[in-house]
Amino acid sequence: MSQLLNKAKNLVSEKVNDVAKPEASVTDVDFTRVSKDSIEYLAKVSVRNPYSTPIPICEVKYSFKSASREIACGTVPEPGSLKAKDTTMVDVPVKVPYNILMSLAKDIGADWDIDYQLDLGLLIHLPVIGNITIPLSHKAELKLPTLSTIFT
Template sequence: MASSDNPEVLERGVKDKEDEKDEQKGGFLDKVKDFIQDIGEKIEETIGFGKPTADVTEIHLPHINLEKADIVVDILVTNPNPIPIPLIDINYSIESDGRKLVSGLIPDAGTIHAHGSETVKIPLCLIYDDIKATYDDIKPGSIIPYKIKVDLIVDVPVFGRITIPLEKTGEIPIPYKPDVDIDKIHFEKFSFEETVANLHVKLENKNDFDMKLNDLDYELWLCGVSIGGAELTQSAKIEKNGISYIDIPITFRPKDCGSALWDMIRGKGTGYTMKGNIHVETPFGVMKLPIIKEGGTTTLKKKKEDGGDDDDDEE
């Protein structure tokens, strides 16, 4: 019976030794890991490696018209490390109410200098036709919310590749061209050779935002004859979804109008076409919007004080 017990004693002894070796091995590995981590932390503290930080500081709309909006996102990136770090990729997207409007990737976006901060500019572009083709409920003249998402991917020693996610929200307009009409023409000085007059122009703002009219460039045709254009002598505020009237001085030669001159003299309707652009300030920046009116009809009148039958107080 004693001889049959020996294998059991031997078997238990081998197992105990194996467990002891595993414990020693595990303890050794843990010590190695702790040592490496401790050395890494000391190297990091000594050399000064750290994770970079970033923040969206500003969003510009340098150019916006009826076709597109150019957007520039300024991101301030701070590198606390003693060596430059590469900005590997920039992923970006713009969405509105959870719907993606545009997205893209900027590879090899540059290098951030050691112990420094730099502003990285990310140019984006919204093409309105693409947006309206995809989301037909987004109407011209409206203002839509947006969320810009940016992922900066950098490569930092000790840490490796790091992704820095950023977000910024705001609003952006979908501009709509204003309606223009020449309500009437007051002439100050009338002769066949030269007539000095004022165009009484009606501008209707069909946008959900106010506009301040600063300037306009245009060409005007009366009775099919181009009489050129003139400079705006006054600014005007056009409230959102509102109407404003402005006076524009012009000088032209009625004799160039041919047979239509007699209709003008009799006070009958005078055909006109007006094409050009208005330059306005908006809450979203400066815009240049087209004005087009073809096949319009207006009247040429004297003021009451000059013997005419027109009254400026009609409006």
């Protein structure tokens, strides 16, 4: 009996692995504003839903790293849902405190930018299958705002 149950589990597992899953990519990370204690950026994530029904996004977790250090992390609860058979843009606000930027002065240096890695996990709920996390990682260079960008 246990062999039959194991075969059934393996069959279901194989079928679930063959099912098309949503795909995501970071399309852009832009400066949005300066506050009294931090600089805020907005990561734009493009998510393609292959299913004919909308899928709710339960949460988005992010980790923003520079010089192999985590400089910001957070969670965006329930940012919306993915459109059926379409691509949806999901906005992930990232807040970087000034005190951490000062500790990265060596990286910022002469070119006034930060080499960063943004790791995201989109937790979505698929009917029948349950919750799955779409992991993604994006490496790039981010320009820090200058006085002219702050006051325009």
